[in-house]
Amino acid sequence: MQRLAFKMKLNPRQKEAYKARHDALWPELKQLLKDAGVSEYSIFLDEETNTLFAFQKVSGNGGSQDLADNPIVQKWWAYMADIMETNPDNSPVSVPLEELFFME
Template sequence: MERLAFKMYLNEGQKEEYRKRHNELWPELRQLLKGAGVSEYSIFLDEETSTLFAFQKVSGDGGSQDLGQTEIVKKWWAFMADLMKTNPDNSPVSIPLEEVFYME
């Protein structure tokens, strides 16, 4: 099991809408993530900086960030683009984070 973490950036004032959309995560997207080996996925918000911190447990070759060529992920990115900082293809600006400590 691999642990992945990355940060993204929420636009000001979008916390509640971001939460709402994730609480209503599309079943087909949930199924895609689970099928890709993502067994846990949490996103935390630092409200002072509007930085989102994401954490995933993944079994397999990669996490959610490797599913960008699927139609459902492209559709999700377009759906979320008005809430967060994005790249020209609507993918979230996402910066991988290096693990520097882990305790079991």
Template structure:
């Protein structure tokens, strides 16, 4: 049986003044991170920024794991450490991430 892709959305918080650096780092995302996401079934992944509140809004399609489920891998832990200086993080450097329930969808 083929597993269908699910949409998943969450928010994170960027530190003030770090928008340009956040974009730069994601424009140069490490190939190993991008490959891991694809292999885990994550696709159509976008991150948006509310510049007034420094809130990052992420949405992705997933078939299996979410990007937020990959924290046990060494490359994701290294990416989290790389991003920790510009985002709100947990003690393990993972971004503080809040899942958002879907309340409307127009196909």
């Protein structure tokens, strides 16, 4: 099991919209993530900087970041593009984070 973390950027005043959209996560997207080995996925918000911190537990070598070519993921990115910093293909600007400490 690997642990992955990355950060993204939420546009100002979009906390409620972001939470509402994730509270209603599409079942087909949730299943796709599970099928890709993602067993846990949490996203936290630093309201001071609008930085989103994401954490995943993933079996295997993949993760949500490896699903870019999937039409469901591309549709989700388009749906979220108005409330986040995105790349030209609508994918969220995402910066991987290095794990420096882990306690079991």
